[in-house]
Amino acid sequence: MISKHIRNPDAKAAKHRRIIKLVEYILNPQTESATEKCVYHGARGFITAERSMQLGEMIALSEDATRSKNTVEHFVLSLREGEKPTPEQVEEMITIWLRELGLSDCQIIYGLHEDTDNYHLHIAVNRMHPERLECIKINGGFSREAEHRAIALIEHAQGWKSEKNARYTVLPDGTLAYRAENGEAVPDAGWSADLALRRRQTDDRKELRRRHERERRELEAVEATKAQRQAALDELRTRQLAEQLAQKTQQKAERVALRSALPASRARENVAISQRAIDIETRTGVQSAERTAKEVAGPILRSASSWAQLHAELAAVGCRFEREGSGALIWVGDTPVKASQACRKSSLPKLEKRLGAYEPAPEGMVISERELEPLKPDAPRMSDYMRERRQYERERKQETAALRERHRLEQEAAWSRYEVRRDALLAGHAGRNRYALGAVARAEWLAERDELIQRQSGERHRLRKRLPAFPGVEDWYRRLDEPGLAELWRHRNSDQALLVGDADTPALPPRDIRAFVAEVRGRQVVFRRPDDAGPAFVDCGRRIDVTASNDRDAARAALQLAKAKWGRVTVSGPPEYQQMMLELAAEMGVQIANPELQERLNVEIERRRPVPVPTAKPDWSRYRSVASGGVRSPARMTGERDPRWPQFERAMLQIGQFELGVSAVVLMGQLEIAKGTVTERLDAAERSGRSVDDVARELATAAARAEAEAFQRQLDAAEREQARPDMHPDEPEGPGW
Numbered sequence: 001m002i003s004k005h006i007r008n009p010d011a012k013a014a015k016h017r018r019i020i021k022l023v024e025y026i027l028n029p030q031t032e033s034a035t036e037k038c039v040y041h042g043a044r045g046f047i048t049a050e051r052s053m054q055l056g057e058m059i060a061l062s063e064d065a066t067r068s069k070n071t072v073e074h075f076v077l078s079l080r081e082g083e084k085p086t087p088e089q090v091e092e093m094i095t096i097w098l099r100e101l102g103l104s105d106c107q108i109i110y111g112l113h114e115d116t117d118n119y120h121l122h123i124a125v126n127r128m129h130p131e132r133l134e135c136i137k138i139n140g141g142f143s144r145e146a147e148h149r150a151i152a153l154i155e156h157a158q159g160w161k162s163e164k165n166a167r168y169t170v171l172p173d174g175t176l177a178y179r180a181e182n183g184e185a186v187p188d189a190g191w192s193a194d195l196a197l198r199r200r201q202t203d204d205r206k207e208l209r210r211r212h213e214r215e216r217r218e219l220e221a222v223e224a225t226k227a228q229r230q231a232a233l234d235e236l237r238t239r240q241l242a243e244q245l246a247q248k249t250q251q252k253a254e255r256v257a258l259r260s261a262l263p264a265s266r267a268r269e270n271v272a273i274s275q276r277a278i279d280i281e282t283r284t285g286v287q288s289a290e291r292t293a294k295e296v297a298g299p300i301l302r303s304a305s306s307w308a309q310l311h312a313e314l315a316a317v318g319c320r321f322e323r324e325g326s327g328a329l330i331w332v333g334d335t336p337v338k339a340s341q342a343c344r345k346s347s348l349p350k351l352e353k354r355l356g357a358y359e360p361a362p363e364g365m366v367i368s369e370r371e372l373e374p375l376k377p378d379a380p381r382m383s384d385y386m387r388e389r390r391q392y393e394r395e396r397k398q399e400t401a402a403l404r405e406r407h408r409l410e411q412e413a414a415w416s417r418y419e420v421r422r423d424a425l426l427a428g429h430a431g432r433n434r435y436a437l438g439a440v441a442r443a444e445w446l447a448e449r450d451e452l453i454q455r456q457s458g459e460r461h462r463l464r465k466r467l468p469a470f471p472g473v474e475d476w477y478r479r480l481d482e483p484g485l486a487e488l489w490r491h492r493n494s495d496q497a498l499l500v501g502d503a504d505t506p507a508l509p510p511r512d513i514r515a516f517v518a519e520v521r522g523r524q525v526v527f528r529r530p531d532d533a534g535p536a537f538v539d540c541g542r543r544i545d546v547t548a549s550n551d552r553d554a555a556r557a558a559l560q561l562a563k564a565k566w567g568r569v570t571v572s573g574p575p576e577y578q579q580m581m582l583e584l585a586a587e588m589g590v591q592i593a594n595p596e597l598q599e600r601l602n603v604e605i606e607r608r609r610p611v612p613v614p615t616a617k618p619d620w621s622r623y624r625s626v627a628s629g630g631v632r633s634p635a636r637m638t639g640e641r642d643p644r645w646p647q648f649e650r651a652m653l654q655i656g657q658f659e660l661g662v663s664a665v666v667l668m669g670q671l672e673i674a675k676g677t678v679t680e681r682l683d684a685a686e687r688s689g690r691s692v693d694d695v696a697r698e699l700a701t702a703a704a705r706a707e708a709e710a711f712q713r714q715l716d717a718a719e720r721e722q723a724r725p726d727m728h729p730d731e732p733e734g735p736g737w
Helices: 015-027 051-063 087-101 143-158 189-221 226-261 275-284 289-303 307-316 348-355 382-426 431-466 473-479 483-490 552-565 575-588 595-608 634-638 645-659 664-673 675-688 692-723
Strands: 002-006 037-044 072-078 107-114 119-126 168-170 176-179 185-187 319-324 327-332 335-338 517-521 524-528 537-539 544-546
Touching: 002 143, 015 037, 015 051, 015 072, 015 107, 015 119, 037 087, 051 107, 051 119, 072 087, 072 143, 087 107, 087 119, 087 143, 143 168, 143 176, 189 226, 275 289, 275 473, 289 307, 289 319, 289 327, 289 335, 307 319, 307 348, 327 348, 382 431, 382 473, 473 483, 473 517, 524 552, 537 552, 544 552, 552 575, 575 595, 645 692, 675 692
Parallel strands: none
Antiparallel strands: 002 072, 037 107, 072 119, 107 119, 168 176, 176 185, 319 327, 327 335, 517 524, 524 537, 537 544
16 A cells, blocks of 8 residues: 655645645546546544535635645555455544544545556545644654554555555554564564653643643632732743743653653665655656665765765766755756755755855866666666667757757847847937837837747747657557566566566557557556547446547547447447447447437448449339329339439438538438338428428428437436436445445
């Protein structure tokens, strides 16, 4: 299990907007991702039971924290592939999580999401205590340690498999212990004793505050003059302040004595890199700048005895140390890393305490060029990947630098032209005329500047589009038609069993599906275009979800896959999507199982079927017979086509589509239904003196009315579907399933 603390993506957003957006995503993730859905959700710490009321409670309590910009935190617990928790296990996870982070009394909304990768639990917790009205600082500011402890306890309680580099483990007696680099558990009695001490000290501080409040209320209830009461209150405040300071000093001495007697274990000398750096390494296959700063620059910072030695040794490995504000940065190539992230003892104040006042690097110091280093050098074809990546990054960097330099020269030239025009325009003028002419020059300059900014922005956008980021290792393998190597890279840190096929076996040559890249994610296969990260359609086993429902090429490829898997499919979705799938099914010869679509499918097939051209004009005279009221139609007698039918069909399609707005499929369906009575209507129209267009308009109007009624029935069915309760009668009662 992995824990992630999701930072606020928009720190400037108002509290209520942040809470509304976060809760909406937790409960309805499909609004942002078509492949992700919430399968279970719940809430704790609220007075009301309705979601809208709970959202109002969380916003109101968060607004009370006037000194805290962000009281709501977003955590994600990701389970391994194949691990599916039950609702009871989700509730147990939340209980353990809140207890270890010290947030058991706080408001929390959580939801279990399922997507193409695995299950993960999203947690939105309000750190504002509902009774004390104070913002809780998770684990004294070390929230990551509390998260690691909670994960270890959850995995132990529910039997989940821990990650390879887990920081904590649980001993047989139920106590927590550090996990060393070699995987062995290192008991840490100091942490357990320190946790118990901090909890006891917190209770002591609460008791002292309650006693002081009680003393103030008792003193205010005593009858006395205003001067006497004020003097007594001043004396009480002085005594209470002295007690608070004495308690603070005593508690600090207790913590120092405990940590000296039971020091915490140093099971890990190196600080783990951040999750963002891990994600970058997973995608690119290249060691991150943060890892380089820790593993290469960290030992230099710890062992340097002078500023000159520090700068020289860092320059030899392609790094440099620079002061930035009140802190310092380590530059690994063009990427900055905080000095404190490279080593605990390498922050600027600590280095100045050890090496003296800061001394910058001497001017002209040559810094070695540092090449990109692979994360897994022994991975298959990694040398080819790194060679292509280095060459691409070098060319991309050169073109970007050239464009940036050209833009700088253009900006300087534009400013120089403005100064020349301004000086020439203002020469010989003074007073109001000079001010007015200056305003004209400034207006011309602003217009030219805006045009220059817009043009340069477009050039930068086109360069980024022409030279995007180099693909990650997994995508690079798939572009080489190496799905087996892509899966091996994806599970390189996993110890689960894999079955990888022979890479030399040729794949089946599909016609249109070749334009899409297939990615195996958990139990599903996601098909996307190579230049688009979003899924076009997803193979879920028993069904295929077409995300891009308005994309005809994606629908064609999905239908092609469905034909290969099943041969006969059931189509569901909006009317426009069903119509598009009917046209594609008629074109590709796919059987549609929907009973309500069979008639429209037959019409579509008939429309696409070529009409045979007769070799000679038929002799209609031999079919002619006398009947009451006129000539009997040969089409009704022999099944031959009425010569008036083409004109009638064209008129009906034109009137229905361009005047009444009826789709061609509905019109053709109406023609198929009324085929037996059209001839009679045409005969009656001839007798009454009406034209063929009049009959076509009548039938097109009937088709429009039928289409409107069918659409209204669909709306009524959708409203009835929305009015149904979310929980199936056979499902257990609960807040989510």
